[in-house]
Structure formats: structure tokens, C-alpha cells
Amino acid sequence: MPPSQSTLTVQERRQQILELIRARHFATLDDLTGVLGVSESTVRRDLEALEEEGEAHRIHGGVLYTGSSPKLPHFEMRQPMRWAEKKAIARMAVELIQPGDSILLDGGSTTYEVARLLTGMPLHVVTNSLPVANLFASSPISDLVFLGGSICPRSGVAQGPLADAMIGSLRVRKAILSVAAVNEQGFFNNNVLLVGTERRMMEAADEVIVVADSSKFGHCSLTHLCPLEAVQYVVSDDGLTADWREKIESAGARLLVATVQERQTTPPPELGDAGSVDSPIRTIRSS
Amino acid sequence: MPPSQSTLTVQERRQQILELIRARHFATLDDLTGVLGVSESTVRRDLEALEEEGEAHRIHGGVLYTGSSPKLPHFEMRQPMRWAEKKAIARMAVELIQPGDSILLDGGSTTYEVARLLTGMPLHVVTNSLPVANLFASSPISDLVFLGGSICPRSGVAQGPLADAMIGSLRVRKAILSVAAVNEQGFFNNNVLLVGTERRMMEAADEVIVVADSSKFGHCSLTHLCPLEAVQYVVSDDGLTADWREKIESAGARLLVATVQERQTTPPPELGDAGSVDSPIRTIRSS
DNA sequence: CGGGGCGTGGAAGAATTCGTTCATCCGGTT
DNA sequence: AACCGGATGAACGAATTCTTCCACGCCCCG
Numbered sequence: 001m002p003p004s005q006s007t008l009t010v011q012e013r014r015q016q017i018l019e020l021i022r023a024r025h026f027a028t029l030d031d032l033t034g035v036l037g038v039s040e041s042t043v044r045r046d047l048e049a050l051e052e053e054g055e056a057h058r059i060h061g062g063v064l065y066t067g068s069s070p071k072l073p074h075f076e077m078r079q080p081m082r083w084a085e086k087k088a089i090a091r092m093a094v095e096l097i098q099p100g101d102s103i104l105l106d107g108g109s110t111t112y113e114v115a116r117l118l119t120g121m122p123l124h125v126v127t128n129s130l131p132v133a134n135l136f137a138s139s140p141i142s143d144l145v146f147l148g149g150s151i152c153p154r155s156g157v158a159q160g161p162l163a164d165a166m167i168g169s170l171r172v173r174k175a176i177l178s179v180a181a182v183n184e185q186g187f188f189n190n191n192v193l194l195v196g197t198e199r200r201m202m203e204a205a206d207e208v209i210v211v212a213d214s215s216k217f218g219h220c221s222l223t224h225l226c227p228l229e230a231v232q233y234v235v236s237d238d239g240l241t242a243d244w245r246e247k248i249e250s251a252g253a254r255l256l257v258a259t260v261q262e263r264q265t266t267p268p269p270e271l272g273d274a275g276s277v278d279s280p281i282r283t284i285r286s287s
Numbered sequence: 288m289p290p291s292q293s294t295l296t297v298q299e300r301r302q303q304i305l306e307l308i309r310a311r312h313f314a315t316l317d318d319l320t321g322v323l324g325v326s327e328s329t330v331r332r333d334l335e336a337l338e339e340e341g342e343a344h345r346i347h348g349g350v351l352y353t354g355s356s357p358k359l360p361h362f363e364m365r366q367p368m369r370w371a372e373k374k375a376i377a378r379m380a381v382e383l384i385q386p387g388d389s390i391l392l393d394g395g396s397t398t399y400e401v402a403r404l405l406t407g408m409p410l411h412v413v414t415n416s417l418p419v420a421n422l423f424a425s426s427p428i429s430d431l432v433f434l435g436g437s438i439c440p441r442s443g444v445a446q447g448p449l450a451d452a453m454i455g456s457l458r459v460r461k462a463i464l465s466v467a468a469v470n471e472q473g474f475f476n477n478n479v480l481l482v483g484t485e486r487r488m489m490e491a492a493d494e495v496i497v498v499a500d501s502s503k504f505g506h507c508s509l510t511h512l513c514p515l516e517a518v519q520y521v522v523s524d525d526g527l528t529a530d531w532r533e534k535i536e537s538a539g540a541r542l543l544v545a546t547v548q549e550r551q552t553t554p555p556p557e558l559g560d561a562g563s564v565d566s567p568i569r570t571i572r573s574s
Numbered sequence: 575c576g577g578g579g580c581g582t583g584g585a586a587g588a589a590t591t592c593g594t595t596c597a598t599c600c601g602g603t604t
Numbered sequence: 605a606a607c608c609g610g611a612t613g614a615a616c617g618a619a620t621t622c623t624t625c626c627a628c629g630c631c632c633c634g
Contacts, residue, residue, distance in 0.1 A: 010611075025312055026351050029591080039613045044592080060591065060620065061347030064313055130417075130424050133438065137417050140440045148435025148445065148453050151420065153427045158435065162453055166435050169449065297581075316621085326583050331622080347590065347621065575634105582629080589622070597614085604607075 013038070014046050018055055021065040028062040085213040085237040088258035090114040093176060093211050093235045096256075099123070101173050104201050105132050107157035107194075108178030110211045126172055128163055128197060130156035145170070152191070159193040167200040175205030177231075179212050181221035184247065186228050187212075188221035195223040207232045210253075214239030228253065300325070301333050305342055308352040315349040371547050372500040372524040377401040379545035380463065380498050380522045386410070388460050391488050392419050394444030394481075395465030397498045413459055415450055415484060417443035432457070439478070446480040454487040462492030464518075466499050468508035471534065473515050474499075475508035482510040494519045497540075501526030515540065 013036060020035060021027045032043045047063050050056040057064040090113035097103060099122050105115050107129035115132045118125075125136050128147035136144045147170075149163030177198055181188040187210060189195050202208050208231040217240060228251035235256040248255045300323055307322065308314045319330045334350050337343040344351040377400035384390060386409050392402050394416035402419040405412075412423050415434035423431045434457075436450030464485055468475040474497060476482050489495050495518040504527060515538035522543045535542045 026346070028346065040591095041613060042611080045611085059313070059315065059348045061349070128435075130420060130433070133417060134421065137438050137440060137443050144438040144440070145449065146417070146433065146435045146438055146445055148415075148433045148450070151424050151431040151433055153424060153431070156424045158433055162432065162456065163435070165456075166449055166453060169452075328583055329581080332581085577632105577634085579632085580630085582627100584627085585625090587622105587624085589620105591621080592619070593617095595614105595616085597612105599612075600610090602608090602610105604605105 010046075013042075014050060017043070017046055017050065017063075018065070021056060021063050026062055026064055031062070084260050085215075085239065085258075086110045086113050088237055088260045089211050089213060089235050090117055092256050092258035093209060094118055096209055096233060096235075097121070097123070097174065102126070102171075104170075104172045104175040104205055105129060106175070106177040106198060106201065107132070107155050108211075110213065111176055111178045114176055114211065124172070126170060128158040128201075130158070147197075149197070150193075152194070155191075157194060159191070159197045163197045164200045167197070167204050170204050172205050174207045174209055175201050176209045176211060177201065177225075179210055179216065179221075179225060181219040182210075182212055182217045182228075182244075183220050184228075185220070185224065186230070187225040188219075188223060189225050190222040192223050195225050198225055202226065202230065209233040209235065211235045213237050214241075214244075217241075217244045227251075297333075300329075301337060304330070304333055304337065304350075305352075308343060308350050313349055313351050318349070372502075372526065372545075373397045373400050375524055375545035375547045376498050376500060376522050377404055379543050380496060381405060383496055383520060383522075383543075384408070384410070384461065389413070389458075391457075391459045391462040391492055392416060393462070393464040393485060393488065394419065394442050395498075397500065398463055398465045401463055401498060411459070413457060415445040415488075417445075434484075436484070437480075439481070442478075444481065446478070446484045450484045451487045454484070454491050457491050459492050461494045461496055462488050463496045463498060464488065464512075466497055466503065466508075466512060468506040469497075469499055469504045469515075469531075470507050471515075472507070472511065473517070474512040475506075475510060476512050477509040479510050482512050485512055489513065489517065496520040496522065498522045500524050501528075501531075504528075504531045514538075 016036065017027075017032060020032065029040055029043055029047075032047075033040050036043065047056060047058050050063075051058050055066065057066045086109060089110055093114050094117045097118060102124035103118075103126070105111055105125060105127040107127075111129070112131055112135075115125075115127070115129075115135050119135050119139060120141065123142045124145075125132075125142055126145045126147060127133055127136075128149065130151060133144060133146050136142055147158050147163045147166050149158035149166070150160040151158055177187075179187040180190045189198065210231045210233070212234065214237050217236070228248065231253050233256065234248050234253045235258065238257050238259045240257060245255055245257070303323065304314075304319060307319065316327055316330055316334075319334075320327050323330065334343060334345050337350075338345050342353065344353045373396060376397055380401050381404045384405060389411035390405075390413070392398055392412060392414040394414075398416070399418055399422075402412075402414070402416075402422050406422050406426060407428065410429045411432075412419075412429055413432045413434060414420050414423075415436065417438060420431060420433050423429055434445050434450045434453050436445035436453070437447040438445055464474075466474040467477045476485065497518045497520070499521070501524050504523070515535065518540050520543065521535050521540045522545065525544050525546045527544060532542055532544070
């Protein structure tokens with residue numbers, strides 16, 4: 001019986017497994033073989049690899065999710081791939097943040113990865129993203145201010161005039177924004193309301209940091225957010241062409257390029273990084 | 288070997304199991320036998336009972352949590368008991384809500400139970416509770432407005448001047464509030480900032496509904512919220528004395544008393560009620 | 575005082591799952 | 605064209621878990 005999906009690389013399949021168990025917190029082997037259309041052995045191997053990366057936790061009977069975004073039900077995830085890039089970008093972006101900073105975190109999957117790495121650092125966090133807020137809500141070490149407003153059901157982001165009004169009374173050191181596209185005219189996002197809120201965010205921050213993986217460059221999206229000159233830092237990955245690197249820097253922004261090391265398949269040389277930030281579920285087997 | 292706990296009734300032990308798997312999302316049988324100090328058979332029976340009530344989901348190797356508050360990491364839960372009361376109250380309170388209503392939901396465990404039952408109904412929801420917002424964020428059928436502000440790390444509710452300001456521009460049909468205590472002087476809560484926000488909530492609503500289990504009556508708490516006359520509906524359980532019933536009604540409020548039926552031990556006559564509202568994790572075993 | 579219900583603990587057989595091994599297929603390389 | 609590494613699917617024994625059954629202690633009630 002051919003697999004239901006036409007052709008799926010190993011990494012794509014494992015990403016799909018992650019999406020599934022992230023949404024449901026748990027899945028049996030039967031569930032996964034049924035959805036993916038591959039044999040039990042293959043799923044078993046995938047889970048073994050995912051566990052080694054710290055993203056999943058195998059138990060007798062299935063898998064639990066322990067990786068990023070431990071309890072957000074469903075992210076927008078327009079492109080489930082590019083995960084290694086997003087993580088690498090996030091690792092580089094957190095270098096710009098010092099303990100005690102007041103920061104503003106936008107919604108978006110890349111920004112979410114940044115937020116994950118920032119949990120545990122003493123910060124004053126402002127965000128309009130419900131998933132990000134969930135990350136910091138439990139932490140007694142950092143203040144959290146949520147920018148209220150209408151919540152977009154797909155992305156879990158607050159936007160609209162209520163959010164805009166609330167930003168007006170706030171002031172932060174650094175704003176970290178994610179965008180849908182970048183081209184010569186500047187940065188773009190695909191939500192009109194969101195762009196309005198993001199403009200207020202930029203006004204409220206001393207420094208604006210844009211995180212965008214290299215695939216975002218050279219395209220446009222629904223709504224223009226701001227010109228290239230309006231941001232102070234751009235963080236991307238090493239897939240960015242030299243052409244674009246020059247364009248960004250000539251626009252006056254500091255460019256940080258993250259090297260994507262982990263190739264998703266090889267056992268990462270420094271694992272445990274992802275797991276050390278939050279405390280994943282750990283089963284204590286006495287016996 | 289005697290059990291580590293001095294003496295523990297069946298219900299208390301099962302409650303403890305629920306607390307454990309609610310916090311961790313999953314536990315193996317070994318975990319539970321180790322913590323509870325009882326034999327594997329007993330835990331197995333407990334899990335069987337809990338699954339029948341819809342609170343847990345057994346899998347090969349352990350248990351998953353599927354009951355209330357599916358993914359809020361840690362509620363305040365000042366009193367883990369009174370769960371049956373809270374659920375009964377919630378079932379009664381939702382009778383006051385019609386599809387299409389605009390409602391305002393406070394934080395608190397009882398209010399959270401109300402929110403759980405309301406998921407799936409077309410509503411305009413306004414809340415300052417992060418856990419409640421998470422319930423509605425995914426639903427495309429209902430609008431969600433989150434009242435931003437400083438998030439209290441213990442309870443996950445937004446409060447303070449930012450939240451107060453945001454309520455000012457909103458108007459809802461019904462506000463559902465939970466309180467910490469009720470006595471002749473009125474309603475009380477134990478958080479000064481929160482009380483301020485809740486007063487604004489009451490002003491923004493046409494009708495105010497207070498949910499409070501019977502143990503809350505006759506005591507006081509840190510901060511006075513409002514007199515008895517300021518609310519239109521009070522929902523409590525049948526543990527409420529006739530004395531208090533009269534006091535509430537003579538103050539001009541409509542009193543709704545929920546009968547606590549499920550005694551936590553007997554298999555409930557109408558199970559599946561809790562599970563039919565939202566879609567719990569359901570493992571499809573093809574075989 | 576004896577019986578019945580309830581909760582508990584343990585054991586044996588049945589069922590499921592896991593880890594390992596092996597054969598096959600595909601794409602890139604020499 | 606031949607080779608080789610990676611990925612896949614299948615099968616088998618081993619390990620774990622589940623279900624069922626039974627005996628014991630406790631408490632209430634007749």
C-alpha cells in the first residue's frame with residue numbers, strides 16, 4: 001500500500017509527527033502509522049530520533065510532547081519546515097537581550113522560539129501573543145504584561161484598536177517582531193490589523209529587532225509594515241544571500257546571521273539545550 | 288509497608304491522582320504507586336473509575352489527563368476539593384447564557400468550569416483570565432477579547448490599571464465573576480488589584496452573575512468587592528443553608544442552587560457530559 | 575455474633591508493545 | 605556498471621503491561 005502522502009522526506013515526516021503530538025500532547029504508534037501511512041518500524045525510528053533531540057518523550061504505548069511550545073494547542077504554522085532555521089535565529093536573537101530588559105514580543109513562530117529561550121531570564125515582558133504569554137505566565141521571575149484586544153483565533157495574537165490603545169501607555173527597550181516577507185520596500189505581514197498593532201509596537205520600543213528566516217527575503221506579502229530603515233536589528237540565518245545582506249546593512253540595520261548547524265538528522269553535538277530551558281515531563285521509574 | 292499518607296479515603300486518593308496528572312499531563316502506574324503508597328491494583332482501579340468519569344484517559348503504560356483545565360499548567364487551587372460543587376454550579380450557570388450573548392468571564396476555578404461548558408457556543412467572550420482565553424482562543428465560532436494588563440503569575444489573570452482602562456471601552460450583556468467569600472456585607476476577593484478590575488467588569492455588564500460554592504458563604508476575605516445588592520444572579524450549590532438563601536434573595540438577587548449529584552464515587556448516571564462539550568484527546572485504535 | 579459489601583493486595587494467563595535483526599529498495603558515487 | 609549508505613518494511617523473541625480472578629481485612633448492619 002503506497003503512503004497516503006505523495007513523497008515525504010524524513011525531516012518532513014518527523015515534523016509532522018511533532019505537529020501531531022504538539023497539538024494532542026500524546027499519540028499512540030497506531031495513530032501515527034495511520035496518519036503518516038508508514039510502517040510501525042519507521043515511526044518507531046522517528047520517535048527514537050525525536051526523543052534524542054529532546055522534542056518528544058516515549059512511553060510504553062506512545063509518545064508525549066516535551067519540546068517547544070509545550071501547551072499551545074495549535075499554532076498557525078504556515079510552513080512547518082524551517083524549524084532548524086527558526087531555532088538558530090532565536091539562539092542568535094537572545095544574545096541581544098540582557099537580564100532585566102523590558103522587551104516586547106510579537107506573535108509568530110520565530111518569535112515564539114525566542115520567547116522559549118528567554119523563559120527563566122529576569123525580564124519585563126510585554127506581548128500580544130497568547131502562546132508567548134503562556135510561556136511566561138507561570139514564571140515568578142519575570143513580569144508579564146499582556147496586550148489585550150481581539151484575539152485572532154488562528155494565531156492567538158491580540159490585535160485591533162484595543163491592543164493599539166494599550167501599547168500607547170507602554171514603553172520598552174527592545175521589540176522583537178516577526179514578519180511574513182522582506183523586500184526592497186521593507187517588511188511585510190499578512191494581516192492588516194496586526195500590522196497596525198505592530199506599528200505601535202515599533203513606536204513603543206527604543207530598538208526594533210526583526211527576526212526572519214532567509215526564505216522570507218525577496219518576496220512581498222499582503223500589507224506593508226515599514227521600510228527597511230525603520231529597524232535597528234535584523235536576525236536571519238545563513239541561507240541569506242550576500243546580495244540581501246548588503247541591502248539590509250546599507251539600510252542602516254545591524255544584521256545578525258545565525259548558522260544553521262543541526263541538520264535535523266544527525267544527533268546534535270549539544271543536545272539538552274532545548275530541554276534545559278523549561279522542565280519537560282520526566283517520568284521517574286522507581287523499580 | 289504502610290501507606291505514606293496516614294489515612295486517605297478513596298475520593299481523596301483519586302483527587303490526588305487528578306492533581307498529579309493535571310500538573311504533569313501524564314503519569315505511569317509506577318509514578319502513582321510510588322507517590323500514593325498503594326498497590327498497583329488499587330491505582331489501576333482508581334484510573335478505571337476516573338476514566339469512566341471522563342477525567343482521565345488510560346493508555347498502555349499510564350494515564351493522560353483529559354478533565355477540566357486541560358492545559359493550564361498550574362491553577363491557584365486554594366482548595367482542590369469542592370470540585371463536584373464547582374462543576375454543578377457551572378452547569379447551572381451556563382443556563383443563564385444564550386448563544387450570541389456577549390459575556391465577560393472572570394478568573395477563578397469555578398468560572399473556568401463555566402468557560403469549559405461554554406466552549407462551542409457562539410459567543411462574544413471577554414476575559415482577563417489566561418486559562419479561560421486559552422479555552423476560547425482556538426474556537427473559530429466565538430469572538431474573544433482579552434483584557435490585557437499585568438498578568439498575575441499565580442492565577443494567570445490580568446489586572447491593574449491597564450486592564451481597568453481597557454474595560455472602559457467595552458460593554459457586555461453578562462459578567463460572570465467568582466469570589467473568595469460572601470457574608471452579610473457583600474462579596475469579597477483576596478486580591479486588591481483584582482477587585483479593582485472586577486468592579487470595572489461589573490460596571491461594564493448589564494447583568495452580574497456571581498458563582499460561589501456554599502463553603503464561601505459566611506466568611507470574609509481580604510478586600511470587599513461590592514454589597515449583595517450589586518449583583519443580579521448568584522449561583523451556588525445545595526450545600527447552602529436556608530438562612531443564606533433567604534439573605535441572598537432578600538438582597539434582590541436571583542438565587543440559583545445547583546444540586547451536587549455525582550458523589551465522586553458512584554458511576555454518574557449521565558456521564559459523557561463533560562466530554563461532549565470540548566473534544567478531549569481520543570485515541571483511535573485501528574487494529 | 576454472623577453475613578454481606580467494600581476496599582485492598584497479589585498472582586497467573588492473555589494481550590500489547592518494544593528492541594533487534596534482516597532483506598529490500600532507492601539514489602548518489604566511484 | 606558496480607558499489608555503498610540511508611531509509612524502509614517485516615518478523616521474531618523479549619519485556620512490559622493489562623485483565624481477570626481470588627483471598628484477606630475492615631466496617632456496617634441485621
